[in-house]
Amino acid sequence: MLKSFLQLIKTRRDLREEDHPLAPTSPNECLLQSFEWHTRSSADDPHWSHLSSLMPTLAELGVTLLLIPPPTKAAYENSNGYDVYDLWDLGEFEQKGQVGTKWGTKVQLEEMCRKAKEAGIGIIADAVLGHKTGADEKERVKLVKVDDENRLKVVGDVRDTYAWVRWKFDGRGEKYSQMEWGPQHFTGIEWDDGAQENGIFLLNGKQWSKNVDARFGNYDYLMFTDIDHTHPEVHADLLAWGRWITKELNLKGMRFDAVRHFDYDFMRQFQEHVAATTSGWISVGEFYDGDVRLLKAYLSHMTPGYKLFDIPLLTNFAAASASYLPLPPTPPSSTPASTISTGRVQNVRSKPFDLRRIFNGSLLASHPTQSVTLVANHDTQPGQACETPIAAWFKPLAYAILLLRNDGLPCVFWGDLFGITQGPEVVDKVKGLEVLMRARKGWAYGRQMDYFMDGGSLAWVRMGTHDRPGCAVVLSAVEGGARRSMFVGKRCAGGRWVDMMGLVKQEVRIDKKGYGEFLCEGRSVSVWNNAE
Template identity: 40%
Template sequence: MADEQKPTPENMTMLQGFEWYVPADQKHWTRLEKHVPQLKAWGVDNIWIPPACKASSNQGNGYDIYDLYDLGEFDQKGSVATKWGTKASLLQLCRTAQKHGVGLYFDAVLNHKFAADRKEKCLAVEVDPNDRNKETSDKYEIEAWVGFDFPGRGERYSGMKYHWYHFSGVDYNARNEKTAIYKIMGDKSQGWAEDGDVDGEKGNYDFLMGSDLDYAHPEVSSDVLAWGSWLAEQLPLSGIRFDAIKHYSEDFLRKFITTLDERYGGGWFFVGEFWKDSLDDMTRYLERMGRKFSLFDAPLVYNFSQISKASGADLRGVFEDTLVSVMPVNAVTLVMNHDTQPYQALEAPIEGWFKPLAYTLILLRDTGYPCLWYGDLYGIKGEHPFPPSCGGALPKLALARKLYSYGKQADYFDYATCLGWVRYGTWDRRYGCAVVMSNAGPGEKRMHVGEMHAGEVWTDVLGWSDREVTIGDDGFGDFVCGQTSVSVFVNRDADGREKFAEKFDDNIYEE
């Protein structure tokens, strides 16, 4: 007797649940919590939340991290709450997410610390910013902000206090008020991480910013490993996003992940920010990690940026030299994030008209784990505000992924400025979809969706094309899109089509 067919796994989509300029009003957890049911209904399964640990002030996004063990619980650095809110409101977000089947990914900032409580004297040498292995001064005594006592928290959760010998480098000498990159020297300091344990850019890219943690020191590694288990007990998480992983020990990160897997069943998702436009470096890093680990596909973001700015660029090269093209299981695909958004250091501009095409390319194909961005879904605040992008199409594209983007894929990449592809569906998710996009004039593709759909009428779920396509007896249809646009065709009678007529509420800041 033949085995019963297994259900088709459901497509998963994640959301980066913040942008750099979210108002610092300590209400972000509450706003996000209210939108969890809607996000789930439109196809979001997991949310990457911003760094929830206490920053250098209640205005800081958390990458200027002060205390790992303060999730908005203690009166430190000017307030109890972080920029995002209190620990109580974070726990409420967790409860609501659990109720609606949405996982949360924690943003772990483990490379450095900021806003020390006091200065300490230590020996250091200055190094060349472009080659950190090249010393540019003799060893001399500096006064560095490296004393962390956490007076607002005291001994709660961890008794570890940080001193100069727990750090490998700093960027400021308070004695002469000089800014430079200082490598800390001393009997208990190991200097920079060993070659091969961090990225080799700039000679040795151990130092990034602030007070750089030295994971060769056993007290540092023990405390941060203990924090990982503490975090898992405090919050019902589904995974972790690791910040700046090319700047600290690969060996420590493997140990951190292994520890969590062994203690909590191995079901967490782990993704690292290895932001570099080098496919070779990314694949080598993944091979060295030696386990289920993912990276954000930075080369794909740069491809999107370049194609969007070049009139009539060849769309067929959009996946060249990208992580998703060679290691699709390990690739988190994205269009923009908090580092590449406008006015940020790694800004990678993507023209507004191209964003719907870019999101279609990550959401409706058969490879990669796509990540939506809060700024595109809800807009950007701050001094240079931007409205939500994609003309209302982004929630619909996420929903189309959840409902229809299944099964075998057939590509129609035969024309430089007009791409098409078909997803044939599966035995239990049978509707499938047909996609056409153009970065020039109106596009048209004759594509095969299958004889099983003969006689069906397919229409664009985005509503950007009014073409009704009747599928022929041979399974073919003539699908179209507008100028510099995209269309996603699905059987007009398919289950779930009524949802596309609803309005997604993108006004997350409404009181």
């Protein structure tokens, strides 16, 4: 009787599944930053065209989102675009000595966006909305100098002087936007042309935005000519630009540069305005600070879908990487070892970082759906202002944490995927990164089970879903490697699992209870999947 009852339950369940089949599991998202600070691009070999040719390869690796550099006209030839001159010029008009941007012309940009759409890749454009530079004319203005360390403190009297504060856009004229920018549209500048003096100057009658980071008393001013987002003409023009460029390029979202430096009320309004017309819109802010409390405070002013780069997690990666580096030889002198510099790592350090606490203080831990995780970007690569060294051997471990776990939106860096050949330091591409990206695309699905047994290693299992497979991951920051007995499911009993990274050659057999003894070598990561 019991057997018949159980059979009846199974039959009813099967009928329900036939009537209401499970929805397909959505593919994992993966964001790729498509440039590094020294990426080459020229009129003969524009980066937009290079990206167009790469779209099939990127899609095969599992890239679903592509972060592109600022596509707008810069003030200086061959700059990366953060010195914004004209937001409405995407490489279409003869301005600032060239038609195209460093990255190519508008025609090439549009072609790249079309190729991305064909490959199923969404475009995220880098938007610089806090400042402008490269003014066309100077004008007579009144201003006051403020203290660099306390921007709320005025230094000296009001000056009657000249400043470069007029943007006329003669090359573009009134196409797309009729607005001509003048001193009323800005709050501060860095150059008193009358006195030929550098500094931070507040335009007379203006005040810094109160809705910004509180560093230096007020962190509204960053560089160049600071935009006043409260001015109605500025507000209207920027919102119109947001919808225009989104439609023009069929954007999926934007990365917003240096958001701690401009009004968070405006940022929220801009995001809501553009997202209202674009399904699945993605907004990612760059708030560069390792203190998660500041990031959480900023997110409290944003809509729930707004994301930030997880700088606290990046900081943890750097600390862990440095703590496991081998100590250099003790110098042959009487000088205490703790006072002798050996480059980026000193000859005395605390105990190795406990990897079980790698997520402590991160945005991933407190706001997993709003965290964009990263190992490096154009600001943190060697030679940049926010350089954050992470040892080459540790990067595969960090990327495994980004790519093969179930929380956060991972952002892969161009310099890690393809290497960096220019600049102060050559950086090789990260070993095994392509394998990890393919593993995210094909195997990192389902419920996550963690096996965090000791401070020198991490391990976890993704159990898979009804239509996508799972995987097992073991990583170690110590020389001896790691081994974990982990449950992958009774349905896998008798299966043969192999290391996709190719580092461990022997297979793992799953026992009848669904367990396997998974391992990795020292200072490495192994990703295991069912070979059958």
